[in-house]
Amino acid sequence: VTVAEGDKATALIARSVVKPTARYEDYREFLRWDFWFSCAYCAITEIEACGIGFQIDHYEPQSVRRDLIADYSNLLWACGPCNRHKGGDCPSSEERAAGLRYFRPDLDDAYEHFEVAGLRLNGLTPVGTFTIEVLYLNRFALQEIRDLRRELFEAHHEILVGIRALLGVSIDQLNPVVRARFMQIRKRLERRAAAATAGDDLVREFNRSPLLDRDPDQLDLTKRRREWLAAQKALLPRVP
Numbered sequence: 755v756t757v758a759e760g761d762k763a764t765a766l767i768a769r770s771v772v773k774p775t776a777r778y779e780d781y782r783e784f785l786r787w788d789f790w791f792s793c794a795y796c797a798i799t800e801i802e803a804c805g806i807g808f809q810i811d812h813y814e815p816q817s818v819r820r821d822l823i824a825d826y827s828n829l830l831w832a833c834g835p836c837n838r839h840k841g842g843d844c845p846s847s848e849e850r851a852a853g854l855r856y857f858r859p860d861l862d863d864a865y866e867h868f869e870v871a872g873l874r875l876n877g878l879t880p881v882g883t884f885t886i887e888v889l890y891l892n893r894f895a896l897q898e899i900r901d902l903r904r905e906l907f908e909a910h911h912e913i914l915v916g917i918r919a920l921l922g923v924s925i926d927q928l929n930p931v932v933r934a935r936f937m938q939i940r941k942r943l944e945r946r947a948a949a950a951t952a953g954d955d956l957v958r959e960f961n962r963s964p965l966l967d968r969d970p971d972q973l974d975l976t977k978r979r980r981e982w983l984a985a986q987k988a989l990l991p992r993v994p
C-alpha cells in the first residue's frame with residue numbers, strides 16, 4: 755500500500771514544502787493553508803462549518819501505518835464528521851485496485867470522480883461513489899450548505915451586473931449634486947475591484963475561521979493555569 759495513487763496534475767491541492775518534524779500537530783497551519791481552510795473530503799469551509807471542528811486526518815490510519823504518522827503527504831485537513839466517518843478504515847490493496855478507496859484532493863481530480871446534481875453529489879467513478887457513500891457526502895448539512903452557496907453565487911452575480919451598469923453610466927446625464935456623489939461611489943467600487951485581484955488569497959481569507967486560529971496566549975495560559983492549580987492544591991491539608 756502506497757500513499758500516492760492519484761493523478762496529481764489536475765488536483766486542486768498543492769502541498770507546501772515542509773520541514774520534517776516528529777509531531778504531526780506541528781503541520782496544522784500548513785494543512786489549513788494548503789487545503790484552502792476547507793475539508794479535504796466534503797469541501798465545507800471553516801466559516802461554513804460554524805460550530806463543527808476541524809481535525810488533522812491521517813489518510814493512511816495511524817493504527818495501520820505508524821511510519822506515516824508525521825509524514826506531511828499523509829495528512830489532510832478534514833471536518834469532524836468526515837474524519838469521524840472515515841475513522842481508522844483502511845481499504846485493502848485488492849479493494850483499492852477495484853476503486854474502493856477514499857478520494858484525496860491533493861492527488862485526484864475532483865471533476866473526474868464527482869459531479870454535482872442539484873444539491874447532491876454523484877460519483878462518476880468507483881472512488882467517487884465509495885467516498886460519497888462511506889463519508890455521507892450527501893448528508894443534510896452539506897446539502898444545506900450547497901443550497902446557501904448557490905444562493906450566494908446568484909446574489910453575487912446580480913450585484914456584479916448592477917456594478918457593471920453603474921460603472922457604465924454616462925455622468926453627463928446627471929445633475930451636479932448627484933454627479934459628485936456618484937463619482938465618490940464609483941471610485942470606491944474601482945478601488946474594491948483592484949483589491950480583489952489577488953484571487954487565491956481572497957478565497958483563503960473568505961474560507962478561514964478565526965475560531966480555528968491558534969490562541970497566541972495559549973502557552974502562557976496553560977502555564978498560568980498549571981501554576982494556579984498547584985498553588986491552590988498546596989494550601990489543602992495533606993492527607994497522610
Ligand SMILES: [Zn+2]
Pocket residue numbers: 793794795796797798832833834835836837
Ligand atoms: Zn468534511
